[in-house]
Amino acid sequence: MEKLIEEYSQDYALLREAIEGLSEEQLRFQPAPDKWSIHQIVIHVADAEILATHRLRKVLAEEEPLLLSFDQEAWTDNLDYERLDREQHLLLFQLLRASMLPLLENLTPEQLERVGKYPDGVQYTFKELLELRVQHVRVHLAQIERVKQAFR
Numbered sequence: 029m030e031k032l033i034e035e036y037s038q039d040y041a042l043l044r045e046a047i048e049g050l051s052e053e054q055l056r057f058q059p060a061p062d063k064w065s066i067h068q069i070v071i072h073v074a075d076a077e078i079l080a081t082h083r084l085r086k087v088l089a090e091e092e093p094l095l096l097s098f099d100q101e102a103w104t105d106n107l108d109y110e111r112l113d114r115e116q117h118l119l120l121f122q123l124l125r126a127s128m129l130p131l132l133e134n135l136t137p138e139q140l141e142r143v144g145k146y147p148d149g150v151q152y153t154f155k156e157l158l159e160l161r162v163q164h165v166r167v168h169l170a171q172i173e174r175v176k177q178a179f180r
């Protein structure tokens with residue numbers, strides 16, 4: 029658990045590191061018309077974190093709450109990610125993660141096993157939802173690396 033919390037708290041720095049020194053041209057480069065730019069990936073990661081933080085809090089606070097997912101392509105297209113401020117979203121991500129840290133200290137085994145359910149009936153424990161946060165950033169860090177390679 030300690031390792032998981034440590035990884036969860038380090039993701040912001042990893043995201044920063046991944047985009048450090050990139051030009052605006054690199055950040056806006058889309059490897060294909062249907063592939064996200066690094067800018068879009070960063071906004072997506074922050075947007076996903078808003079919902080995920082809400083889910084984590086809901087599971088800790090309520091009895092078997094209903095969890096909601098989001099249509100990520102629709103958000104990217106309809107929220108005009110191109111115009112959103114990347115720096116703000118990075119800071120938003122940082123604050124969302126930091127705001128959770130006091131809640132993650134001293135969690136009891138019972139709290140880790142608290143569950144939430146998606147409308148399709150699939151159930152996740154708090155611990156699993158937390159693991160998914162770290163995995164989500166990992167997936168997108170790898171994606172950022174692929175976009176960087178494609179730009180070269």
Ligand code: NI
Nearest residue numbers: 072076164168
């Ligand atoms: Ni994602």
